[in-house]
Amino acid sequence: MDATRQALRWQAEQCDTLGSAFSATVLRAAADGHLGALDDLFSGWTGLEAGAHIRDATPLRLLAALHHLTLTGAAPALARLYPATSGETDWQALIPAARSVLEAHRDQVAAFMTSPPQTNEVGRSLCLAPGFLMVAARTGLPLSLLEIGASAGLNLRWDRYGHDFGGRRWGDAASPVQLRRTGAARRRP
Numbered sequence: 001m002d003a004t005r006q007a008l009r010w011q012a013e014q015c016d017t018l019g020s021a022f023s024a025t026v027l028r029a030a031a032d033g034h035l036g037a038l039d040d041l042f043s044g045w046t047g048l049e050a051g052a053h054i055r056d057a058t059p060l061r062l063l064a065a066l067h068h069l070t071l072t073g074a075a076p077a078l079a080r081l082y083p084a085t086s087g088e089t090d091w092q093a094l095i096p097a098a099r100s101v102l103e104a105h106r107d108q109v110a111a112f113m114t115s116p117p118q119t120n121e122v123g124r125s126l127c128l129a130p131g132f133l134m135v136a137a138r139t140g141l142p143l144s145l146l147e148i149g150a151s152a153g154l155n156l157r158w159d160r161y162g163h164d165f166g167g168r169r170w171g172d173a174a175s176p177v178q179l180r181r182t183g184a185a186r187r188r189p
Contacts, residue, residue, distance in 0.1 A: 007053030065112035125158035
C-alpha cells in the first residue's frame with residue numbers, strides 16, 4: 001500500500017496546485033487511512049510502483065467513483081458537500097461522509113475503479129482560447145472545431161464561457177461557467 005499512498009499524496013499535491021482543495025482533501029485522507037482500508041480497491045495494482053498508479057490514474061479513479069455515486073443519487077450526504085453543489089464545503093463532515101460512501105458502496109467503487117476515468121474538463125478552454133482568438137484575428141475567418149475524445153465536446157462551447165486571463169477578460173460575463181487563471185493553489189480553511 002506504500003506505492004498507493006505515495007500516488008494518492010502525489011495526486012493530492014496536483015489537486016492543490018490546480019485549486020481543487022476538495023479532491024486534495026479526499027485523497028490525503030485516503031493516503032492517511034482516514035477513509036478506511038483501501039487495499040482491495042487498489043488490488044489490481046498490488047506490487048506496482050507509484051508511477052504505475054499515476055499512469056493508470058488510480059487516485060482519480062477513486063475520486064471518480066465517489067463522484068459517480070453522488071451524481072447517481074446513491075450518496076446524497078456526500079453530494080451535498082461538493083463545492084459545485086453547495087458553494088461551500090463542510091470540511092468537518094467531508095471525510096466521514098466519504099468513508100461512509102466507501103463502506104456502503106464498496107462493490108460499486110471496486111467495479112468503477114477497473115475503468116480509467118473520463119476527464120470532461122472545460123478548464124482546458126482557458127488554455128485553448130488565446131490560441132483560438134489568435135488564429136481568428138490573423139485569418140479573419142470563423143473557426144470550425146472538431147473535437148473528439150475525453151472532453152465530450154465541452155470545449156466546443158469555449159466561446160460561451162467567461163474567461164479571465166489574470167485580469168484580462170474575454171467571453172460571456174453572464175455565463176455560469178467562469179474560467180480563471182489562478183496563480184497559487186487554493187488551500188482549504
